[in-house]
Amino acid sequence: EVKTINHNRLNTKLTELLKILDCDKVYKDADNCVIKDSEGNEYIDFLGAYGAMNLGSNNPHVVDALDKVRNKLNLAFIGLNPYEAGLAENLVKLTDNQLQHVFFCNSGSESVESSLKMARAATGKSRIIYCRNSYHGKSFGALTVTGQAHYRQKFEPLIPDMIEVPYGNIEELEKELAEGAAAFIVEPIQGEGGIITPPQNYFKEVRELCTKHEVLLILDEVQTGFGRTGTFFAYEQENIVPDILCLAKSLGGGIMPMGACISKEWVYQKAYGELSTCMLHSTTFGGNTYACAAGIATIETIVKEDLVKECKEKGKFLMEGLNNLKERYYGIKEVRGRGLMVGVEFENNIDDTLKEANGIKELPFNSYGAYIASGLINEYGIVTAYSTNNMSLIRLEPPLTITYDQIEKFLSALGNLLLENSE
């Protein structure tokens, strides 16, 4: 029976692994779920740029749409362009017309910035509540609502009046909501924080309490959107609607940088509706023709290829495979997530004696999750990631176009690593 991690094996491989984590590879080509490095080695993409590659790399429909813009249009760069209007309409429809105003920008951080400013402007209040272990981006506003000390420390003092509460804890949240706030910003599943799923009914209660205390609910679906968790938006599974929705990553089809901040019309009107204030928030390239053409093609492809359903089924297959490994081998502590947004947490941290034996004081990773991620890419050509917030974990977010065969390859590689590394 296997009970522990084989530290001798880790010991001999540590230096080698450190080199790999140094990012000494140049990735050259990518096609759907396969990435090639400059030496011609191929990798299966099990990370999907943390949710930006829901359609895989260089999706042909998105590339075609961009080619069409390039060949046929010579649009003036002023005012609303037809692609912008079309994409806005599609996005509103995807919310079942429950959110009616779309503001386009260029990234996830920027979409979060927009939502925070909109919430303050619409309510005239300044307090904004956010969650521990959250990730909303690295610009000042987004960073201030990111509850991970290692990202924040060097940039203090951050923006005042932003208050942290534990994710998933209703009592603490209600205490803060009762004191009044402009908004509560939260991820449906915490991605960068380590694929942390909320307790059952959490979001139902969050929605009720925000309404009761007249606090805007901002959902950050930058990572969970566009089918990633098995519904088009993750909030659909909670039977709630936010007041403001932040999107980015896969919105640009994995090719164009793009973000959007979508809100209830009254929120926008209260914040910026008057003619004299409508330019208080804007960005030059937000809603540009190319980005919006990519956005339209992305949504069309997800719908036509039924990728949301595919995601749900493939996610189930992956999850079953992982739970099976958990039962058969030592090393997996927990498998969690939804759809194709999955975290695998491992048992053993690499201990300090091992670091000392290798003469390494500042290890860039300190646990078995980081080690497994390195083993997967180095020995099996499979790209995953650990979380900087929790290195005993690997994050799996493959494109929704991943094949069952590729999922099986991943499962077998992980099984082998677990077997090799235990004794």
Ligand code: PMP
């Ligand atoms: N919000 C969430 C939930 C994210 O996962 C990320 C990126 N990982 C961001 C915001 C920031 O997006 P960007 O990197 O495009 O600024």
